[in-house]
Amino acid sequence: MFSHFSNKQILDANFGIEREGLRVTSNGQLSLAPHPEVFGDKKENPYITTDFSESQLELVTPVFHTTNDAIDFLDSLYNIAALELENEFIWPQSMPSVTPEEQDIPIATFSKQGKDESYRAYLEQKYGGKKQLISGIHINFSLGDKLIQTLYSKTNKQQSLKDFKQELYLKMTRNYLRHHWLLVYFLGATNTIHKTYEQQCVETLQEISEETYSNGKATSYRNSICGYQNKEFLTLDYSSIDQYVKSVTSYIGKGVIEDIRELYSQIRLKSKGIYSAENLVENGIEYLEIRTIDINPFIKSGLSVEDMNFIHLFLLYCLEKEETLYDNWQIESESNSKKVAIEGQNLQLELLKDGSPISLQNWGMEILHDLIEMNQQYGLPFYHLLKEKKEVITNYQKTYSYRLSELCKEKGYVKAHLELAEQHRKDAFSERFKLKPYTDMELSTQILLKESIKRGISFNILDRSDNFIELIKGTNIQFIKQATKTSKDQYVSVLIMENKSVTKHILKRNDIIVPEGEEFFDIDSAKESLGNWIGVPLVIKPKSTNFGLGISIFPNGAHEEDLIKALKIAFREDSTILIEPFIKGKEYRFMVIGDETVAVLHRVPANVTGDGISTIQQLIGKKNVDPLRGKGYKTPLEKIEIDENMKLFLQQEDFTIDTVLPEGKLQYLRENSNISTGGDSIDVTDQVPEIFKQIAVESSQAVGAKICGVDMMIEDLEDECSPYAIIELNFNPAIHIHSYPYIGKERNIAYSILKLLDFE
Numbered sequence: 001m002f003s004h005f006s007n008k009q010i011l012d013a014n015f016g017i018e019r020e021g022l023r024v025t026s027n028g029q030l031s032l033a034p035h036p037e038v039f040g041d042k043k044e045n046p047y048i049t050t051d052f053s054e055s056q057l058e059l060v061t062p063v064f065h066t067t068n069d070a071i072d073f074l075d076s077l078y079n080i081a082a083l084e085l086e087n088e089f090i091w092p093q094s095m096p097s098v099t100p101e102e103q104d105i106p107i108a109t110f111s112k113q114g115k116d117e118s119y120r121a122y123l124e125q126k127y128g129g130k131k132q133l134i135s136g137i138h139i140n141f142s143l144g145d146k147l148i149q150t151l152y153s154k155t156n157k158q159q160s161l162k163d164f165k166q167e168l169y170l171k172m173t174r175n176y177l178r179h180h181w182l183l184v185y186f187l188g189a190t191n192t193i194h195k196t197y198e199q200q201c202v203e204t205l206q207e208i209s210e211e212t213y214s215n216g217k218a219t220s221y222r223n224s225i226c227g228y229q230n231k232e233f234l235t236l237d238y239s240s241i242d243q244y245v246k247s248v249t250s251y252i253g254k255g256v257i258e259d260i261r262e263l264y265s266q267i268r269l270k271s272k273g274i275y276s277a278e279n280l281v282e283n284g285i286e287y288l289e290i291r292t293i294d295i296n297p298f299i300k301s302g303l304s305v306e307d308m309n310f311i312h313l314f315l316l317y318c319l320e321k322e323e324t325l326y327d328n329w330q331i332e333s334e335s336n337s338k339k340v341a342i343e344g345q346n347l348q349l350e351l352l353k354d355g356s357p358i359s360l361q362n363w364g365m366e367i368l369h370d371l372i373e374m375n376q377q378y379g380l381p382f383y384h385l386l387k388e389k390k391e392v393i394t395n396y397q398k399t400y401s402y403r404l405s406e407l408c409k410e411k412g413y414v415k416a417h418l419e420l421a422e423q424h425r426k427d428a429f430s431e432r433f434k435l436k437p438y439t440d441m442e443l444s445t446q447i448l449l450k451e452s453i454k455r456g457i458s459f460n461i462l463d464r465s466d467n468f469i470e471l472i473k474g475t476n477i478q479f480i481k482q483a484t485k486t487s488k489d490q491y492v493s494v495l496i497m498e499n500k501s502v503t504k505h506i507l508k509r510n511d512i513i514v515p516e517g518e519e520f521f522d523i524d525s526a527k528e529s530l531g532n533w534i535g536v537p538l539v540i541k542p543k544s545t546n547f548g549l550g551i552s553i554f555p556n557g558a559h560e561e562d563l564i565k566a567l568k569i570a571f572r573e574d575s576t577i578l579i580e581p582f583i584k585g586k587e588y589r590f591m592v593i594g595d596e597t598v599a600v601l602h603r604v605p606a607n608v609t610g611d612g613i614s615t616i617q618q619l620i621g622k623k624n625v626d627p628l629r630g631k632g633y634k635t636p637l638e639k640i641e642i643d644e645n646m647k648l649f650l651q652q653e654d655f656t657i658d659t660v661l662p663e664g665k666l667q668y669l670r671e672n673s674n675i676s677t678g679g680d681s682i683d684v685t686d687q688v689p690e691i692f693k694q695i696a697v698e699s700s701q702a703v704g705a706k707i708c709g710v711d712m713m714i715e716d717l718e719d720e721c722s723p724y725a726i727i728e729l730n731f732n733p734a735i736h737i738h739s740y741p742y743i744g745k746e747r748n749i750a751y752s753i754l755k756l757l758d759f760e
Contacts, residue, residue: 001151001319001320002316002320002378005150005378006379007378007379007380007381009146009147009150010147010316010378010380011312011380012065012143012144012146012147013065013141013142013143013144013147013312014063014064014065014140014141014142014143014144014287015063015064015065015066015067015069015070015139015140015141015308015312016060016061016062016063016064016070016139016140016287017059017060017061017070017071017074017137017138017139017140017303018058018059018060018061018137018138018139018140019058019059019074019077019078019135019137019138019295019301019302019303020051020056020057020058020059020135020136020137020295021056021057021058021059021078021081021090021091021092021135021295021302022053022055022056022057022090022091022096022097022133022135023055023056023057023085023088023089023090023091024055024088024089024090024091024097024098024418024421025087025088026087026088026089026418027098027414027418028091028097028098028414028417028418029097029098029100030055030096030097030098030099030100030105030133031055031088032054032055032100032104032106033054033055033088034054034106034109035050035054035057035108036084036085038084038454038455039081039084039454039455039456040455040456041111041456042108042110043110043111043116044456044473045455045456046060046062046456046458047059047060047061047077047453047454047456048060048077048080048081048453048454048456050108051108051132051135052107052108052120052123052124052129052132052133053105053106053107053108053129053132053133054106054107054108054109055105055106055133056108056132056133056135057081057090059074059077059078059081060077061073061074061077063140064437065144067305067308067309067312068305068437069437070308071301071303071304071305071308072436072437073436073437074301074302074303075300075301075431075436076434076435076436076437076450076453077301077453078090078300078301078302078424078428079300079428079431079432079434080450080453080454082424082425082428083425083428083429083432084454089418089421089422089424089425090421090424090425091135091417091421092295092297092302092417092420092421092424093135093189093190093294093295093297093404093417094134094135094136094189094190094220094222094294094295095134095190095192095193095194095197095221095222096130096133096134096135096194096196096197097194097414097417098194098196098414099130099133099194099196099197100196102124102128102129102130103129105124105129105130105132105133107120107121107124107129108120119258119261120132122258123262126231127228127231130197131227131228132228134222134227134228135295136222136291136293136294136295137293137294137295137302137303138289138290138291138293139289139290139293139308139311140270140287140288140289140290141287141288141289141290141311141312141315142286142287142288143168143169143319148161148164148165148168149161151164151168152164152165162284165284165285166240166241166284166285168319169269169285169288170238170239170240170241170244170269170285171318171319171323172288172315172318172319173238173267173269173288173318174238174323174329175317175318175319175321175323176266176267176288176290176314176315176318177238177265177266177267177329177330177333178323178329178333179314179317179318179333179367180266180267180292180333180337181333181336181337181339181340181351181360182314182364182367183292183293183311183314184219184220184223184292184337184340184341184344185219185340185344185360185364185393185399186307186310186389186392186393186399187220187292187293187294187296187307187400188218188219188220188222188223188294188340188341188344188399188400188401189220189294189295189296189297189400189401189404190218190220190221190222190223190227190294190401191214191218191219191220191221191345191401191402191404191405192212192213192214192221192404192405192408192413193212193213193214193221193226194211194212194413194414195211195212195213209408209409209412209413211412211413211414212408212412212413214405215342215343216345216405217342217343217344217345217346218341218342218343218344218345218401219340219341219344219345219399219401220294220340220341220344220401221341221342222294222341223266223292223294223337223338223340223341224338224341224342225338225342227341228264229264230256230257230262230263230264231256232256233331233334234251234256234257234263234265235247235330235331236248236265236330241269241280241281241284241285242281244269244280245277245280245281248260248263248277249277252277259276259277260275260276260277260280261275264291265291266290266291266292266337267288267289267290267291267292268288268289268291269285269288269289270285270286270287270288270289271283271284271285271286272286288315290311290315293307293311294400296400297400297404297417297420298400298403298404298420300424300427300428306385306388309382309385310382310385310386310389313371313374313375313380313382313385313386314371316374317367317370317371317374320374321370324354326354326355328355329354332352332354332355335352336351336352339351340360344360344396344399344401345396345399345401345402346360347359347360347361347393347394347396348360348361351363361393361394364393365390365393365394368386368389368390368393371386372386404416432740433446433447433635433636433736433739433740434446435447435449435450435453438461438464439634440464440634441461441464441467441634442467442482442483442632442633442634442734442736443633443634443635443636443734443736443740444467444482444483444484444633444734444735444736444739445467445469445482445483446634447483447735447736447739447749447750448469448480448483448735448750448753448754449469450750451748451750451751451754452471452750452754452759455751455754455759456473457471457472457473457754457759458471458472458473459471459472460472462479466481467481467482467483468480468481469481471754471757471759473759476757476758476759478757478759480757482732483734483735483750483753484707484732484733484734484735484753485731485732486706486707486753486756486757487757488706488707488756488757489704489705489706489707489731490704492704493703493704493705493731494731496703496704496729497703497705497708497729497730497731498544498731499543499544500541500543500544500578500728501519501543501576501578503703503728503729504517506702506703507699507702507703507726507729509702510698510699510702512695512698512699512702512726513723513724513725513726514725514726514727515539515580515581515583515725515727516580516581517578517579517580517581518578518579518580519543519576519577519578520576520577520578520579521575521576523567523568523571526567526577526579527564527567529579530560530563530564533563533579534557534558534559534560534563535557535558535559536557536581537554537555537556537557537581537582538553538554538557538558538579538580538581538582539551539552539553539554539578539579539580539581539582539727540552540554540563540566540567540569540570540577540578540579541570541577541578541580542570542571542573542574542576542577542578543574543576543577543578544574544576549573550569550570550572550573550574550577551570551645551672552565552566552569552570552645552648552649552671553582553649553670553671553672554566554582554652554671555582555671556652558652562648562651562652565644565648566648569644569645569648580727583713583725583727584713584715584723585713585714585715585716585722585723585724586602586713586714586717587602587603587673587711587712587713587727588600588601588602588603588684588688588692588711588712588713588714588717589601589603589709589710589711589733589737589738590688590692590693590696590709590710590711590712591709591710591733591735591738591747591749592696592697592699592700592705592707592708592709592710593706593707593749593752593753593756594706594752594755594756595697595701596697596752597685597688597693597694597696597697598685598738598747598749598752599683599685599738599747599749600683600684600685600688600692600693600696601681601682601683601684601737601738601741602681602682602684602717603673603674603675603679603680603681603682603737604673604679604680604681604682604742605668605669605670605671605672605673605677605679606640606646606668606669606670606677606678606679606680607666607667607668607669607680608620608623608640608661608666608667608669609661609664609665609666609667610660610661610662610663610664610665610666610667611661611663612660612661612662612663613660614660614661615657615658615659615660616650616655616656616657616658616659616660616661616667616669617642617657617658619661620640620642620657620669623640624639624640628740628742629678633676633734633736636681636736636737636739636740636741636742637675637678637680637681637742638675638676638677638678638679639678640669640677640678641677641678642657645670645672645677646669646670649668649669649670649671650669653667655667675734675737676734680742680743681737681738681741681742681743681744682741682742682743682744683738683741683743683744683745683746683747684717684744685744685745685747686745687717687718688717689717689718689719689720690720691720692712692714692717692720692724695712695724695726696708696710696712699726699729700729703729705729705731706756707731707733707753707756708729708730708731708733709729709730709732709733709734710726710728710729710730711726711727711728711729711730712724712725712726712727713725713727735749735750735753
């Protein structure tokens, strides 16, 4: 089918993932608390919602074009959700934790959505609430439009593209149902059941501990008769979309199921929009919903990239594989799946292949050989993945289900899972500042996107390299660049803050203290005035730059030679420079949003601590290894760069980058304290007197800014009467330095921005 296709063409596909997960308390009990308010209206949040129960989170990714991006976003959703839970964890597998009695399971409630609540009440009464707590991973898969078009172009075109597309998906569905037992074996991870779970299948189980049941051979009770399934097996007609819908509606007419949503098949045919039989007939199949997958308890997101890649390849196999004519294939396929779910650890388990018996291991190896041949023929990148799967099909001890059963035997069902959940939460915390797969964007933008996702605000990336995004909720649409450039600030305010001279004039007019100084338009006139500045504590800086670029600070004064070097550095960044007196004290960054100072940082200049052996350059290299440090504002801290400003500063201290510092000696590398030049951030919001916070707000208001970074020198922070001076206003202040300071409390600046943008 894919002859003469490039591997890029063959792998053209779309992936969306839905991952359910129960909220549990620290002792493994099902949480009875409502869905967390921070996630907003559960019906409106497109990313974090609930399923059957208030306690059952559902994480939903947008559609991505690569498996890596889909898994990365799912992992980020897990991080966002897990870190908002107080004294709760996300249960790391599909079968429930310690569950209460049926009547105590909290069914999800919805504002003005009586239909959703009544449907859940119907399901509880028909299937029982405990079965509704079974959680899984659903993968929404579609072939790429270009791939479908290319496949269609190779046909005789005697049918429409729409009909051709339906045939592709129907064939894939039929073959998936024939062979999905293999995914049950590979991805099954539910082979123990807690005693508080209903025991409808107790005859197949045995007590293996004081708290759990198993039969020692199972791979996936979720995919067995113990799991979530219709009351009777429904045989559907997959020959055409019309026949499929007709067979579904016949069961609805007989009262076997209430509507198409109650069809608990291993795979569902989906159209765009509402999931309904009418929509399927009118618009046809747009994607397939794969429902076989258990949550992998050993993976934070619940699904690894490797397994997602295997599922993708498996679906392509289902598309390419020729079908055999056999009337009872659906009943046989269902039986094979249930057998593997209950007894799959027996590799010689007898399955039926078109009516003939074959062992699980032999049939699995046949399929894997086909996949390996397919991978080789089309130059696909999955050889090592398939090699690993061959090892798993010959050794059940490498399956997730076996690993989990051994862990439960060693530690007990609840303890084993809670330890996994706790580790996943720790891992989520260590990645809390990342939004995968958007880690190439500025960290401040990632932070704003994360907060938007948490609160159910949809987003679009308009220009990834320029950090330009769109946020949408209802009728509120906002365009934002670099997290803090928004519609709330007038362009003239930006121009004012960009021009340090104009800023100073306006602040002085409003009785706000700023440094005095001189302005120069060429280096010759600046040199002529240096006689007034030699030996005087001063600052030389460009008129219109940000991030500390081109700034030289001499707190103890300097010789003419060094001042000339500083002038050259400043004029490289701008055609106009300022010379100002150095203001005593420490520098603080005030983050003003609207009419409030929401955070204050003390920024410590880039520094190293001597060990008596290493040079300053070597110490810088060691400090830069910290994973929190990076380049381009994509991490909480920036790497320390060696440049002329640093060398000039060290020269004032009689040091060079080759100097070996004594053990324990703290050495600053710059006078300016910008985080962008490798400085450290210390949150002091709660220590700052209100008067200075108000001065920062007044400074921002003086230039008409709604989002502003106010840089203030304060001689004594603890004294509200201390001398101060505003040295700069910033029109595009980074929020990540407040969100994830080097030391101190992390501040939710993104939420303040969303409130300013009327997203509440």
